[in-house]
Amino acid sequence: MFPALATHSTVFARTLPPGLEIRLMRESDLKAYKALRDAMLARHEEAFTSDAAAERGREAASYRSRLSGAGHCLFTLLAWDGRQLLGALSAECDGRAKIRHIAHIVGMMVDEAAQGRGLGHALMQAALALLAQDEALQLVTLSVTRSNTPAxxxxxxxxxxxxxxxxxxxxxxxxxxxxxxxxxxxxRAPTPAA
Known part of the structure; x- marks a missing residue:
């Protein structure tokens, strides 16, 4: 579905400050992803739909479904500074024919220490570039807590x-x-009906 997912693990490295990397989540990243997610949920309960207390008990392996290829139009991008995970963004689609043209951004997070460095923007641009490779996709949606003005x-x-x-x-x-x-x-514009 997404050629870049299969052939390139690092995206948009040229637009990031030196030492930063955005790439697709791998199996070996699951523990770091869970640690970042748990910390963000605990510190910013108002920003996420998921509940910190309930999610804390999940095993890192339970996030395998967020690896690219685990489901229809699903991937998670991670932003790294060396060995430190600074941010993440997941995108997903529904495979049903009538809504196959819509992708959803879920779980966008950037650690406080990395905010203000353009990492959130870089994660989103990388995700949108990957989604744009699928010619069937026309719309990308997300939801954001009303009070989260920076996001x-x-x-x-x-x-x-x-x-x-x-x-x-x-x-x-x-x-x-x-x-x-x-x-x-x-x-992209809607595809005209035949």
Whole structure:
């Protein structure tokens, strides 16, 4: 489905500061991915739909489904500085014919120590470039917690526009309800019906 997934493990290295690398997640990365994800969920419960307490008990191997090739139009990109994992982004699609033209960005995260270095933008651009290789894909969606202004602005800079809001989308352990902005980016014009 994605030729670059099979032939290139590193993408967009030329646009990153020296020492940084963005590549597809490998089996050997699962423990580092789980550690980053657990830390981000614990520190930013308002930014993620997943619950930190529930996810903490998951085994690293349970994230194998996020490896490229594990499912239809599914991959996870990781951003590394040497041996330190700084960020991640997953993309997925549904294989059903009527919605096969839509991809979803899920689980975007950049460690606080790496924020402000353009890593989130680089992860998103790498993901969009891989998704654009699939000529059947027309739309890419994501949701972002309404109060997460830096993330929302990043997505807007990448070309996403808000098309709706889901009020009370997540309920935090303390009972607060947070809204999610629903955003979309058009990769290409719709294919005319035959």
């Amino acid at each position: 929302r602005r990043l997505y807007e800079r990448c070309g996403f526009v808000r098309y709706g809001r889901l009020e009370g989308a997540i309920v935090l352990p303390d009972g607060r309800q947070l809204d999610k902005d629903l955003m979309v980016l058009r990769l």
